[in-house]
Amino acid sequence: MRIAMRIALAASAALLALGTAQAQEKVVKIGTEGAYPPFNNLTADGKLEGFDVDIAQALCDEMKVKCEFIAQDWDGIIPALQAGKFDAIIASMSITPERKEKVDFTNKYYNTPPAIAAPKDSDLKGVTKEDLAGKTIGVQASTTHFNYSSATYTDSTVKPYPTAQEYQLDLANGRLDAVNDDIVVLSQWLDSPDGACCKLVGTITPVEDIHGPGAGIAIRKGETELRDQFNAAIDAIRANGKYKEINDKYFKFDVYGG
Incomplete structure (x- = not known):
């Protein structure tokens, strides 16, 4: 009886251990x-x-x-x-x-808030619709930043890009006047050798209906x-x-x- 009980207890413990391992996996x-x-x-x-x-x-x-x-x-x-x-x-x-x-x-x-970056020699003074009128702005497609730029900068040309790296390259090479993205993404890029071309113009007040x-x-x-x-x-x-x-x-x- 005791042997049978011990075997049953051992089997129960083994099943419990197996169940725990499976849950952890x-x-x-x-x-x-x-x-x-x-x-x-x-x-x-x-x-x-x-x-x-x-x-x-x-x-x-x-x-x-x-x-x-x-x-x-x-x-x-x-x-x-x-x-x-x-x-x-x-x-x-x-x-x-x-x-x-x-x-x-x-x-x-x-x-974190969105922001605008531009070349260091840019004459941009702010991030409003009026400030960016007539400018070409690069933004990653299918993002809240693209939606905001399209809705706000209606006097500008808003150009979509598949990735952030691609708009950064075009801004550095003079093919864009400005870009819009998260301030952290822009700040890290601007602090790198690749971003030495450019500067932060300012942050954008988030619009919850767009940015969430x-x-x-x-x-x-x-x-x-x-x-x-x-x-x-x-x-x-x-x-x-x-x-x-x-x-x-x-x-x-x-x-x-x-």
């Missing part, structure tokens, strides 16, 4: 662009890195799941999520009403359990200091915002 596939430093970038050897990637890894650790990262071009990132290529998008995607028609979002995990309340994690419609897990993990890494550790690796101020 659950994989959450994360889609990110890989072309938007310092938030996400694909290195020469094919490795994804950046603030988005580190935050995603910290959230997966908090949720006790394994992160698997997949690089995806920005224009196709929402359709790829809907098609099941990955489970979530962590790619500096602003939470907007238009996108919320297609996907669900977590709470924000950061919120910040960047969130996009998931497929109706997957409330995964959304709630991410939200709890965001709160946890904010509280336990992990968010600050990652933030301070990339930035000199708290990008979470007010």
